[in-house]
Amino acid sequence: MDASPGKGLAEHRDALMGIAWGLSMYSSAFAERNAELRTRGMAPIQARVALARNACRLVYRMLVTQEPFDEQAYRRRRLSRVR
Numbered sequence: 001m002d003a004s005p006g007k008g009l010a011e012h013r014d015a016l017m018g019i020a021w022g023l024s025m026y027s028s029a030f031a032e033r034n035a036e037l038r039t040r041g042m043a044p045i046q047a048r049v050a051l052a053r054n055a056c057r058l059v060y061r062m063l064v065t066q067e068p069f070d071e072q073a074y075r076r077r078r079l080s081r082v083r
Contacts, residue, residue: 023051037051
C-alpha cells in the first residue's frame with residue numbers, strides 16, 4: 001500500500017466524484033440539479049464538483065440520522081431554500 005502524502009484525499013475526492021456522477025445519472029433530483037447548474041453556465045466538471053459537495057453533505061446527514069435517502073424530501077428541501 002502506497003503511503004504517499006495526499007493519496008487518501010485524492011481517493012476520497014474520486015469516490016465523491018463517482019457518487020456525484022452516479023446520482024446525476026440515476027436520481028432525478030440530482031439530474032435536475034445538474035441541469036440547473038449547467039444552465040447557469042457551469043462547465044461539466046464544475047457542476048460535478050458542486051454535486052459531489054452536495055452528495056457529501058447528504059451522505060453525512062444520512063449517516064447521522066440513520067435515515068434512508070428520500071428523493072422527494074431531498075427535492076422539497078432543495079427547492080424550498082431561498083437563493
